[in-house]
Amino acid sequence: MKHTINELEDIVSQVRRDIVRMVHGCQSGHPGGSLGCAEFMTALYFETMNHSTDFKMDGVGEDLFFLSNGHISPVFYSVLARSGYFEVSELATFRKLNSRVQGHPTTHEGLPGIRIASGSLGQGMSVAIGAALTKKLNKDHSLVFSLHGDGELQEGQNWEAIMFAPHNKVDNLISTIDYNGQQIDGPTEKILSLENLQTKFEAFGWHVITSNGNNMEDIVKALEYAKSLTGKGRPILNLMSTQMGYGVDFMVGSHKWHGTAPNDAQLASALSQNKETIGDY
Amino acid sequence: MKKYTYSEKKDTRSGFGAGLHEAGQKNPNVVALCADLKGSLKMDAFADEFPERFIQIGIAEANMIGIAAGMTIGGKIPFTGTFANFSTGRVYDQIRQSVAYSNKNVKICASHAGLTLGEDGATHQILEDIGLMKMLPGMVVINPCDYNQTKAATLAIAEYEGPVYLRFGRPSIPVFTDPDQKFEIGKAWMVNEGTDVTIIATGHMVWKAIEAGEQLAALGIDAEIINIHTIKPLDEEAILKSIKKTGCVVTCEEHNKFGGLGESVARLLTTELPSPQEFVAVNDSFGESGTPDQLMTKYGLDTINIVEAAQKVLKRKK
Numbered sequence: 001m002k003h004t005i006n007e008l009e010d011i012v013s014q015v016r017r018d019i020v021r022m023v024h025g026c027q028s029g030h031p032g033g034s035l036g037c038a039e040f041m042t043a044l045y046f047e048t049m050n051h052s053t054d055f056k057m058d059g060v061g062e063d064l065f066f067l068s069n070g071h072i073s074p075v076f077y078s079v080l081a082r083s084g085y086f087e088v089s090e091l092a093t094f095r096k097l098n099s100r101v102q103g104h105p106t107t108h109e110g111l112p113g114i115r116i117a118s119g120s121l122g123q124g125m126s127v128a129i130g131a132a133l134t135k136k137l138n139k140d141h142s143l144v145f146s147l148h149g150d151g152e153l154q155e156g157q158n159w160e161a162i163m164f165a166p167h168n169k170v171d172n173l174i175s176t177i178d179y180n181g182q183q184i185d186g187p188t189e190k191i192l193s194l195e196n197l198q199t200k201f202e203a204f205g206w207h208v209i210t211s212n213g214n215n216m217e218d219i220v221k222a223l224e225y226a227k228s229l230t231g232k233g234r235p236i237l238n239l240m241s242t243q244m245g246y247g248v249d250f251m252v253g254s255h256k257w258h259g260t261a262p263n264d265a266q267l268a269s270a271l272s273q274n275k276e277t278i279g280d281y
Numbered sequence: 282m283k284k285y286t287y288s289e290k291k292d293t294r295s296g297f298g299a300g301l302h303e304a305g306q307k308n309p310n311v312v313a314l315c316a317d318l319k320g321s322l323k324m325d326a327f328a329d330e331f332p333e334r335f336i337q338i339g340i341a342e343a344n345m346i347g348i349a350a351g352m353t354i355g356g357k358i359p360f361t362g363t364f365a366n367f368s369t370g371r372v373y374d375q376i377r378q379s380v381a382y383s384n385k386n387v388k389i390c391a392s393h394a395g396l397t398l399g400e401d402g403a404t405h406q407i408l409e410d411i412g413l414m415k416m417l418p419g420m421v422v423i424n425p426c427d428y429n430q431t432k433a434a435t436l437a438i439a440e441y442e443g444p445v446y447l448r449f450g451r452p453s454i455p456v457f458t459d460p461d462q463k464f465e466i467g468k469a470w471m472v473n474e475g476t477d478v479t480i481i482a483t484g485h486m487v488w489k490a491i492e493a494g495e496q497l498a499a500l501g502i503d504a505e506i507i508n509i510h511t512i513k514p515l516d517e518e519a520i521l522k523s524i525k526k527t528g529c530v531v532t533c534e535e536h537n538k539f540g541g542l543g544e545s546v547a548r549l550l551t552t553e554l555p556s557p558q559e560f561v562a563v564n565d566s567f568g569e570s571g572t573p574d575q576l577m578t579k580y581g582l583d584t585i586n587i588v589e590a591a592q593k594v595l596k597r598k599k
Binding site for chain 2: 057058059060064066106107108115116117118119120122123124125126127128129130131132133134135137138140156157160161163164168
């Protein structure tokens with residue numbers, strides 16, 4: 001391990017502070033899914049992936065990550081800044097005019113760490129597969145990771161990609177589903193039921209593992225296990241249970257905080273629940 | 282009128298297939314993706330010689346565009362192939378976000394564009410694709426006029442860094458351009474110098490513009506004919522220079538009059554050089570089943586339509 005679980009949890013606490021402060025700062029953005037994925041994103045960038053913060057778009061010889069559900073940009077930006085891709089002070093410009101830290105992730109303003117625009121949902125798995133195919137053609141044995149919302153799976157393009165990857169033995173890809181059961185208009189079960197995601201992915205030919213995304217030890221182990229499954233002819237799907245809004249008691253488990261910013265009192269409460277560890281931006 | 286002849290007719294899609302094959306031989310980073318239309322896109326030669334660089338996506342165009350965007354990360358140069366309708370309208374948001382906004386080096390190669398797809402009818406005949414693609418910031422839009430030009434364009438875009446839309450077609454048409462031409466993106470080709478009226482044509486309409494030029498010459502009208510193969514970026518200098526001389530213009534395209542080459546020329550003229558213009562284009566309509574020739578006649582895209590438009594615009598000239 002590069003870090004102890006305690007060290008990683010300290011980083012997560014700071015990431016959660018960044019998320020609520022960024023969204024509060026512009027009174028806009030998506031705190032719920034960002035908070036729910038804080039452990040996963042921290043584990044990925046500080047423990048699991050072999051990656052360079054000397055950013056090169058082509059990413060040859062390093063592991064790559066693609067965020068498909070781009071609206072959880074606050075957690076992505078925080079983790080990128082905290083792992084050294086750009087100055088943490090830039091997080092204060094989130095969603096503001098003339099910023100590289102756009103509402104949804106984009107390459108357009110040249111923010112280091114971002115390799116594709118996302119936000120319009122359902123496109124990230126195709127992109128991740130493409131990057132994985134290029135790694136194979138380049139005889140580059142590093143891996144490709146991706147993250148997708150569960151509600152996002154209602155977009156049909158995902159299922160084109162889910163069908164393609166096993167047929168073409170894209171076994172250098174580890175895709176994770178943020179399985180929080182919530183979307184903007186309510187619980188996924190009420191909006192459009194996902195039914196049994198594990199058996200769906202298995203029926204398409206993926207190797208499916210499950211994990212608890214809000215338990216640092218569990219998610220670190222799950223990602224290590226997922227890595228051990230690569231190179232065996234099948235893509236890997238990490239079905240990761242999380243709670244939207246995890247880490248802020250009044251946000252937990254409700255779709256109401258999918259895309260709502262906290263007010264001053266709510267921010268103070270959220271910050272009191274997540275101690276400052278590395279230092280606020 | 283300069284004399285143009287041809288010894289054979291070929292489809293522009295075969296020019297694409299030959300260009301792709303050669304681009305693959307020249308550059309190991311060229312990869313080709315297709316959505317179950319390898320034969321229709323003439324990608325067989327590439328696929329046979331470079332099977333590991335040919336990716337059969339299946340009938341899943343959205344996935345194809347996303348995979349192509351991802352493949353650029355690590356240095357590949359993906360050429361995607363399907364019909365023009367499924368290359369653009371069907372996957373507009375995928376192109377917009379994953380390719381254009383993300384500035385990925387993807388070449389979207391579209392066959393069977395326009396009415397000349399023929400018998401399959403309007404579901405497959407897109408007449409709106411140039412408009413869709415030219416509106417995307419940073420997208421290069423190319424519509425070559427014969428086999429040789431399509432082959433040269435395919436080789437040229439492989440060397441250009443950035444997103445490109447390359448539009449070509451199914452019917453066999455005269456091969457009249459130089460087989461060894463150097464294709465310069467964004468550079469107009471002067472087909473014939475003249476003084477009375479400028480005829481600007483793209484794609485399959487260029488040969489018809491040459492035929493129209495000959496008929497106009499017989500009527501004593503000296504037409505200047507320009508081939509605009511690159512609709513974006515538009516060669517504004519060449520267009521303005523010509524219309525300063527002739528004072529009027531006819532634009533010709535196998536596309537809806539809304540959103541195509543004609544509108545690009547009109548926008549330029551309105552701000553720089555207000556001049557009478559006539560449009561030879563489809564009059565805001567879908568197509569229908571029929572042979573290519575029947576359809577071009579019915580929808581007003583024949584040589585005679587260019588001749589009549591030239592006569593009409595000449596009368597409006599001050």
